[in-house]
Amino acid sequence: MTTRWQAENSAEDSTRYIERIDRLAERGVDLHGEARMVDALVSPESSILDAGCGTGRLGAELARRGHRVTGVDLDPVLAEAARAHPELDVHFADLTALDLGRTFDAAVAAGNVLVYMKPGTEREALERIWAHLTDGGVFVTGFATDRDYTVAALDADLAAVGFVVEHRFATWDLRPWRDDADWAVTVARKPALLA
Template sequence: MAPTRWQNENTEAQSREYVERFARLESRGVDLHGEARMVDALLAPGSTVLDAGCGTARLGAELARRGHRVTAVDLDPVFVEAARAHTQITVHQADLTGLDLGERFDAVIAAGNVMVFMEPGTERTALERIAAHVKPGGVFVAGFATDRAYTVEQFDDHLDAVGLGVEHRFSTWDLRPWRQGADWAVTVARAPELLA
């Protein structure tokens, strides 16, 4: 597996500090579940969810706590170790550009800058593999900062190329309206329904 941009730009120690930082925030009672609230509102009870590029799997674990059946994947072994502490979810170490779990999900989520931490030039390939894991009529939700080399426009072109249609875009996970120049883009895209 080739390293991601995250792995090229961060050491194992930095990955461990990331895990510890979120543990400290949680212990102080900081609200870390804005993404989960937003995603949960999109889903029917008991939906199947793939947390793609899960990091510590705090999103996936919260969605599982809310009654969804969650599978999580990440390439970083430090994050996979941390994610596996959440025993209510299934965790795989996998590269999104070669992902093949052999199943489809009601929703695939790529929160926390997953798309901008891909190795440059691999984003469309990752989106092809993500689209292959979304059930017909299912959703793909992604959030990333807009100050990176990978742009919202490139993302939209790649979504269109892999057959995922943009339904909504927000500037934050708490659904503030999208505007050009926003610091963050949260996109809801949907796979086409099967024709009867």
């Protein structure tokens, strides 16, 4: 199944993306807003699934903050780049068919992961993320709002899977949500089972 990312990007594009991230880091650009937010949402030493981990930038920063991070990406060039971070457990896999045989305290799909899915498969990916979360586990996702996959579609898919939306922000640094925001950062939770 070809995702939007695969349809719109070649291996050379992925290599250029890695180089762009490296240049931003060399210039001292803050690349860790997502990690700060996720770190604030979870307990110390949490297990975190980085769904669509790309270069491993987010996962490596979460690991530096003491979390155990498993990354998954479907782009072989990006997955290989993520493997350069020895503190990460990186898998080359499709989110719609993900089966790692374990659960995590949290999952994050940052950087437009859901809007680059094959149209109509976003809910399948959310179902697989749900299956990899412990009861009460948190899911955080962020994407640009100028794409075909909308915030309303995300909310419908999250509800259909069973997630409860807890928060929405316009940025990773927690600026208040507004309908005309360029970015949507959503925090949802898999409800804990009652004893």
